[in-house]
Amino acid sequence: MRIRRAATLVSTFENDKTVLHNFLRKEIFECTPRVLEILARLADWIPLEDALAGLPGDPAANAEILKTLISRDIVLLEGSPAAERDQRYRDHWRWGAVAGFYHFSLRDLEFIDAERKLEQLREYKAEGDSPPLLTSNDGLDVVEPLPPVNLDDPFYDILYRRRSRREYASKPISLQALGNCLFAGKGLKEIGDAGEFGRLPLTMTPSGGARNPFELYVWARAVEGLAPGFYHYSSLEHTLGLVRDDDGAPPPSRLLGKQEWTNGAAAVVFLCATFERSAWKYRQALAYRVVLMEVGAILQNVQLAATHAGIASSPTGALAETEIERLLGLEEIEQATLFAIVLGAGHE
Ligand SMILES: Cc1cc2nc3c(=O)[nH]c(=O)nc-3n(C[C@H](O)[C@H](O)[C@H](O)COP(=O)(O)O)c2cc1C
Incomplete structure (x- = not known):
């Protein structure tokens, strides 16, 4: 059995936590430096039994981490449906994690209905007014009037x-x-x-x-x-x-x-x-x-x-x-x- 990490992973800081986003699955996973260390070794397919060889720390704890990563499809088992989907991403998404993170993370969002949206806007307004939505040339030294557009055209x-x-x-x-x-x-x-x-x-x-x-x-x-x-x-x-x-x-x-x-x-x-x-x-x-x-x-x-x-x-x-x-x-x-x-x- 061989394993490798998913291609669709991005790590960010959220307050005092380090989190891993599997953006193709839209899943978030709280992670530790040890998790990142394990993932760093799994760029290419390697036998499962070799994945943790020589890794510092308690072998049983490391094995437990790897098991969790596999169960969350962060580390993929060769031939599994998740690995096939990941391969499809590798084959077809040519714009890397920068665009991939953005594109896939924003799919299938939960939307709120109009009433809730209105309440939300009131909350935003209570926090502070909207910025001006138009910009005047007032105050510039040279301001040229333009001929009016013929709206009868x-x-x-x-x-x-x-x-x-x-x-x-x-x-x-x-x-x-x-x-x-x-x-x-x-x-x-x-x-x-x-x-x-x-x-x-x-x-x-x-x-x-x-x-x-x-x-x-x-x-x-x-x-x-x-x-x-x-x-x-x-x-x-x-x-x-x-x-x-x-x-x-x-x-x-x-x-x-x-x-x-x-x-x-x-x-x-x-x-x-x-x-x-x-x-x-x-x-x-x-x-x-x-x-x-x-x-x-x-x-x-x-x-x-x-x-x-x-x-x-x-x-x-x-x-x-x-x-x-x-x-x-x-x-x-x-x-x-x-x-x-x-x-x-x-x-x-
Ligand atoms: C990129 C884009 C996304 C928009 N999305 C929505 C939307 O999800 N729902 C909606 O009711 N109107 C949407 N609109 C329409 C805007 O609300 C509308 O263009 C704006 O209020 C100005 O009104 P006008 O198009 O009549 O000039 C969208 C417009 C643009 C350009």
């Missing part, structure tokens, strides 16, 4: 009318409106030639290195001419492919951070990244941040298209990632749902 009119709207009329949205939103978000315009490095999709939104890590998925709940279900938007063909029907699916609020308003959604667009697309070219952890930034461009275009189509939309980053990904059939390490946009019929 149809382009600026659309930009100006974009709002996040969370109240939806109980009627369907049109397939045309949904298709326009998806095209605005990730529609394919052309495929550029990158010479020896192949061909790069040029889409409606900018993408770092034109790697286009995002795929859009749609939960259609009330879309004219579309059976309810979970669909994949292929920008290549501008089609929706049914991934699964939505029989037995939980209410949207369970997938979207306990936000009751999402239950009126006619459709939910999920922004899902396939990390390998970006990581193949960009190996530094910064690339993870670049992937996150791309959400903003896609979100903005979808909301603008929704505004133009006269339907309501609102973004949300509060997600039950694992449950959404199970419904969409995504891989847990290679892919992730990073954002959602709720669409619904507007009130006349």
Whole structure:
């Protein structure tokens, strides 16, 4: 039997304690210098009986520590399901512990409902006022006035009318409106030639290195001419492919951070990244941040298209990632749902 430590470990100080985070499992383990010493020896597979050889201290106590580490999947047994999952992380997550700790630790968070959120905000306010949310040029020596923007220009009119709207009329949205939103978000315009490095999709939104890590998925709940279900938007063909029907699916609020308003959604667009697309070219952890930034461009275009189509939309980053990904059939390490946009019929 051979063992090695998990690749998904980070140690931090919490007050007077040293703790070990197994960020893939979202588990925290209080640890001692001896634990770290044992783990330091277990970078590569070694026979279980050799793991503690020559280690100072009481052999029985050391063996007990190792047993606990194994029981917590901090140290992995070769061939176990936990070791296979760890191997999958090693094979597919190219951005190391810096980005991995952040990415995996923030998945599947417990959200609080709107009432509790309000109470919490009151508590924060009691601790001190919010910082100012706008910055004036007052006090600078040179301040240049800018010419006013012409809001009668149809382009600026659309930009100006974009709002996040969370109240939806109980009627369907049109397939045309949904298709326009998806095209605005990730529609394919052309495929550029990158010479020896192949061909790069040029889409409606900018993408770092034109790697286009995002795929859009749609939960259609009330879309004219579309059976309810979970669909994949292929920008290549501008089609929706049914991934699964939505029989037995939980209410949207369970997938979207306990936000009751999402239950009126006619459709939910999920922004899902396939990390390998970006990581193949960009190996530094910064690339993870670049992937996150791309959400903003896609979100903005979808909301603008929704505004133009006269339907309501609102973004949300509060997600039950694992449950959404199970419904969409995504891989847990290679892919992730990073954002959602709720669409619904507007009130006349
Ligand atoms: C990255 C991002 C995350 C957001 N997440 C949520 C959310 O979880 N729930 C929500 O109700 N609104 C969410 N919003 C919408 C903001 O609350 C909204 O944009 C803000 O109040 C400004 O209003 P406007 O979009 O109408 O201009 C999010 C917006 C952004 C850009």
